[in-house]
Amino acid sequence: MGEGxxxxxxxxxxxxALSRRDxxxxxxxxxxxxxxxxxxxxxxxxxxxxYRGHDGIFRYMRDVARVWEELELIPHRYRxxxxxxxLVVGRVRARGQGGYIVDEGVSWLVDVHDxxxxxxxxxxxxxxxxxxxxxxxxx
Numbered sequence: 001m002g003e004g005x006x007x008x009x010x011x012x013x014x015x016x017a018l019s020r021r022d023x024x025x026x027x028x029x030x031x032x033x034x035x036x037x038x039x040x041x042x043x044x045x046x047x048x049x050x051y052r053g054h055d056g057i058f059r060y061m062r063d064v065a066r067v068w069e070e071l072e073l074i075p076h077r078y079r080x081x082x083x084x085x086x087l088v089v090g091r092v093r094a095r096g097q098g099g100y101i102v103d104e105g106v107s108w109l110v111d112v113h114d115x116x117x118x119x120x121x122x123x124x125x126x127x128x129x130x131x132x133x134x135x136x137x138x139x
Contacts, residue, residue: 004080007112011086014110014117015075021064026057029117036060036120040094040102041067070095081131082138086110089128 010029017025037050038060045063050056064071075090087109094102107128111119123131 003084004082006115007084007086008078008080010112010115010117011088011110012075012078015073015088018073021061023057023061027054030054030057031113031116031118034117034119036117037122039122040092041071044096066097068094068096079132079135081109081135084112086112087123087128087131087135 014029032054035050035052041063042048044067051060072093075088077089079087081087089107092102092104092106107123108120109123
């Protein structure tokens with residue numbers, strides 16, 4: 001298995017764990033110094049700040065339970081983006097505690113180093129398309 005395939009597997013495992021709210025698996029696949037941005041949850045719960053480290057995973061899960069009645073991260077496609085990055089294209093569906101509803105397409109860029117997730121952030125449609133074009137040309 002190549003490094004890109006291993007990275008894809010790690011990221012798939014992380015998203016599956018997120019969908020099950022499986023903190024134990026998230027801690028296994030995340031680097032102790034992981035940093036991730038979850039803009040909607042972070043904006044509602046922590047003034048837009050990112051989540052850092054294993055403590056950040058616990059904090060994120062608490063924040064999700066506090067601000068969302070329902071939250072689904074639905075990955076449709078995973079693609080190696082080179083240099084230890086994986087592009088995930090999918091959808092977010094959520095209903096906030098006050099009835100606020102989110103249902104939109106989203107892409108995430110996930111950093112992987114030595115088989116661990118070290119970072120994650122949403123990326124724009126333009127950035128996701130540029131990665132797709134570059135990776136298609138390289139294939």
